[in-house]
Amino acid sequence: KAGVTQTPRYLIKTRGQQVTLSCSPISGHRSVSWYQQTPGQGLQFLFEYFSETQRNKGNFPGRFSGRQFSNSRSEMNVSTLELGDSALYLCASSLSVLETQYFGPGTRLLVL
């Protein structure tokens, strides 16, 4: 069974731009969570989607948003990029909300 895939793997943007990251969960998994990982803060929870509904949201500004499609694929969007948004963005999928989460390889975002 294929694992969680994330595209693109690497991205370079400039301040003020916006970016969209994509995540395809493991087949059959309906829950998708997003995390931001930085050396200073570690892994920080962004949001979680189940059956196209956002069920949980972390403490990030409104510039960070996401959505989930009917096929469980998910996207997250960051608008008006700031230098501090440079990070590894990780997507994780699970069968349902309480099940173990499996992570994708991440998207490395660099904001210049």
Added chain:
Amino acid sequence: TQLLEQSPQFLSIQEGENLTVYCNSSSVFSSLQWYRQEPGEGPVLLVTVVTGGEVKKLKRLTFQFGDARKDSSLHITAAQPGDTGLYLCAGADRGSTLGRLYFGRGTQLTVWP
């Protein structure tokens, strides 16, 4: 708020040595997961522990969940260079933050040949 404290933050040992990594919290978790992450990659699940007092073994790795489900430990016997990586513990609860994992900052392990 950092709910899970991992220690030590860094560990540098010789091949063949034993080590223990700790993950502590004042909160109760319904389950706790351990992941290992290599540079530029996502965390890879090692184990999930659910029951207080549970012990799970994965070859040379032994995981224990505290009786009160607030803490956990990872013990590696006879460490090998292939064990090098960032070890992360993550807790999940059944409360209002259903579906969210709370991560520790991680323990960076380096095993020298």
